[in-house]
Structure formats: structure tokens, C-alpha cells
Amino acid sequence: MILALLLITLLILASAAVAMVLRNLIHSALLLVLSWCGIAAFYLWAGAEFVAFAQILVYVGAISMVVLFAVLLTRPARDAELSVPAVTVLRVAAGLMAAGMVASILGLAVLTTRFSGAATRAPQLTVKDLGALLAGPHAAALLVTGVILTVALLGAVLIAAPAPAPRPEDHS
Template structure:
């Protein structure tokens, strides 16, 4: 075991633990970005340059920022001293420890530990980006097309899911005139009505004020 591996492993594991136990969610997102960066360096150390750089681009660059945006959009008014853990955290920790113990026993008893530490014929091999691109365009071109389709669907679906409910069915202006929920609160947490389930009650009330019109539009869409 080389010291660089030990360092990167400790960095990654510490980042992961800190990300999942952080008191402030934004700090957790930054620790998670650190863990992802440690994993990217591990990939680079294994000779997978392309995957390491993709990991930095996608995870450290995009997913971490996406998580920060989601945290800011769902920032609740409750204090950070609110209950962070579920009802029985020891059960979850125990299950996690059991999973790790089972995997570790399986790994240490398998034939993997007797394998040579580094295969001789692959010492000089490193996968250049040109090789990766050629392989993507010839052997794996169907998977490449499929993942393009999946990413397009995820883009459209994510935008559609995150849209406001009133805006999604194209009836925002009429809804806005009839109910206060339609225009005032778009995309932003509203101060809730006292003692009411905020959004669902508000929508139902708005629909009642608007009469059958809103109901018909909702059913048609």
C-alpha cells in the first residue's frame, strides 16, 4: 500500500463521513465535493485519466453545485438545531456496519488477495482519450446514443417536475387572478397560512374560488 493511496483514501472517507454528518447542509455539500475530488484522484492514480477528469467535471463541477442550489431552494425556516437523525439511527448505523463487515470478510477471503499486485503487461498501458473516443464511437455507439436520449429525457423531466404546479398546465395568468397562490408565491416558499397545510389547502381554496373552470382545466391536462 503506497502512502499516496492511504492519503487519498483517508481524504475520501473523511469527506464522506463529514458530508453525511454535517450540521449545516451547505457544509455537507462542500465536504461531499471533497470526497468526489478524492475519488477523482484515485481514478487518476489507477490510470483512468478520462474517467478522473469526467468525475471532476460532472461530480465536483455539476452535481455538487446542483446540490447546493437544491439546498438553497428548499431552505426551511427551522433552526439548524432541529432533529437531524431519524427515529432509530443506531439501527441504520448497525445495518451499514453489517454491510461493510460482510463485504470486507468476503473480499479478504476471496482469491483477489492472492492476485499479483500489478499485472506486468499493463504497466505501460494508459488509456488515452483518443482510444476512449474510438471505442465510444465504434463498439459502444448504441450505449452512447441511449445515454444521450436518457440525458435529454432527464433534462426535460427535471425541468417539468421542478416547475410550479400552476404554471405547468399553462394556466398561470387566470389562476393568478383568481387565487393568491398563483402569482405571489411562484417558485418561492410562501409564509404559510396559520394552522393550515400551506400549498394543498391553498390550491384547493383557489380552485373553489375559481369555480369549475380550474377543475376542468386540471382534468383536461
């Protein structure tokens, strides 16, 4: 089991690392998808079936499409090879600062959380229990998340929608 975990970790980290290094944006995006698949595999390893499948459905199925769409629509396919300017001290410093901030937030979150049941066995959760938990005690959080996502979606539509121009050939 530990061996499987190590392999999954290696897959996630390696594909993410290679995605960062590659100059071809599409390759990077596809490797990112592979990394997400690895995370889904990790959830499966941990016994969280539902989360794993949701991860694949949402990330591999939908988010990856959005990423690829963004890459394809913003630049011609021929220029997928990025011309990244040379590394400067400023860039290195900015990168290190951003990475340090993210790492410190994550590290703080990990360190300050009390893992109460870490020593005991993981509870056998069925999808039904999960649904009951989400719709019961955590309903407020779920609703707030939903509202935020909907507002974001509507905002995106408003920004993206062009001024309606009447087109004679379009009937509707």
C-alpha cells in the same frame, strides 16, 4: 505510490464520514465535494487523466451546484442546522438494512467480476482511443445513457414547470 494512494483513500473516506456526521447541511455538501475531488485524485493516481478531469467537471463543477441549490432552495439558510430526532431501534435497523443491501450488491459485483488483466500493465489509453471506443463498440450503451438522461431531464422540466401565467411586465 502506495503512500499517495493511502492518503487519497484517507481523504475520500474521512471527508465522506465527516459529511455524514455533521449537522450543517452546507458543510456536509462541501465535504462531499471534497470527497469527489479525492475520487478524481484517485483516478489521476491510476493514470486515467480523462476520467479524472471529467469527474471534476461533472461532479465538482455541476452536480455540487445542483446539490447546493437544492439545499438552499428547500430551507432557509438559518435553519441549516438539522434537528435530527433521537436514534431509535427502528432507525438503526432501517439504516443497517439499507447499508447491508448496498454493500451486498457492491460486494457481489466485485466478487463475480473476473478481472482479466489485473496482473498485466494497464494499457496506455489516449483520449482519442477512449473516444473511438465510446463511439464504436460502446456506442449503443452511450446512446441509451444519453436518451435516459434526456428523458429524465425533460421529465424534471415538465414536473418543475409551473402553469404558464401571463405577466404583463414580461414581454416575451
